[in-house]
Amino acid sequence: MPELPQHVLTLSSPPDDIDAVHDLLAEVWMQLPTISKTDRHSFETALIELTANVLRHADPGKEVTCRVQVETFADRIEATLSDTGAAGEVELIERDMPHSLSESGRGIPLIQALVDELDYSRVGATNMWRMTRWFQL
Amino acid sequence: MEFSIVDRDGDIAVLRLNGRLNMVSAGRVRDAVATAVADGRSRVVVDLTRVEFMDSSGLGALVSGMKAARLAGGDLRIASPTEQVKLVLQLTNMDRVLPAYDDAETAFANA
Numbered sequence: 001m002p003e004l005p006q007h008v009l010t011l012s013s014p015p016d017d018i019d020a021v022h023d024l025l026a027e028v029w030m031q032l033p034t035i036s037k038t039d040r041h042s043f044e045t046a047l048i049e050l051t052a053n054v055l056r057h058a059d060p061g062k063e064v065t066c067r068v069q070v071e072t073f074a075d076r077i078e079a080t081l082s083d084t085g086a087a088g089e090v091e092l093i094e095r096d097m098p099h100s101l102s103e104s105g106r107g108i109p110l111i112q113a114l115v116d117e118l119d120y121s122r123v124g125a126t127n128m129w130r131m132t133r134w135f136q137l
Numbered sequence: 138m139e140f141s142i143v144d145r146d147g148d149i150a151v152l153r154l155n156g157r158l159n160m161v162s163a164g165r166v167r168d169a170v171a172t173a174v175a176d177g178r179s180r181v182v183v184d185l186t187r188v189e190f191m192d193s194s195g196l197g198a199l200v201s202g203m204k205a206a207r208l209a210g211g212d213l214r215i216a217s218p219t220e221q222v223k224l225v226l227q228l229t230n231m232d233r234v235l236p237a238y239d240d241a242e243t244a245f246a247n248a
Contacts, residue, residue, distance in 0.1 A: 110229055
């Protein structure tokens with residue numbers, strides 16, 4: 001069995017910020033030149049939204065550590081996030097977009113529109129997130 | 138994220154962004170639009186030609202700017218979004234509220 005391509009980033013915020021995730025994905029795309037633009041844009045946007053959500057909901061003034069792992073397969077791309085922030089109070093039922101004049105609240109519904117699967121679980125003191133996008137044929 | 142503001146035709150300000158419009162830069166963009174509006178330039182064009190990535194925080198900054206501009210009797214319009222930005226606008230149904238103009242020069246051509 002060939003080793004699965006895997007990319008891992010451990011982010012400590014502050015001082016690390018979301019740009020570290022863009023850098024991680026730049027590496028992934030270098031090794032995956034065949035991926036379509038739509039798949040690339042969709043997955044990158046979803047992973048940035050998810051990581052931003054984790055950083056935004058961490059306790060103010062407290063450092064949050066977030067481990068981001070990206071794995072690619074022949075037919076899909078997956079990300080797993082684990083973070084030390086407070087337990088996520090996230091309802092992952094299909095959410096509607098907020099009112100057009102709202103300045104926030106689009107992150108989770110946008111992720112749901114961009115990837116095929118999004119799961120959350122609380123394991124001990126850690127939040128675990130997993131998202132998958134199946135490649136378009 | 139780098140940006141510059143160019144004044145055009147009296148009350149029009151063109152904000153040219155370069156880089157990623159995300160949670161890191163959204164606050165600065167929101168402030169820049171608010172300052173332009175407070176200075177009397179209530180018609181604001183945000184030129185997205187060089188924005189390779191925008192997330193929902195960045196979109197929130199555009200909505201904030203649009204509301205500030207409209208309160209002052211003007212509007213905020215976006216020009217020349219890249220493919221990823223168009224994707225975010227479509228999936229959030231915001232392409233109807235923030236329609237894209239071809240370029241910064243024509244965004245207020247009919248207003």
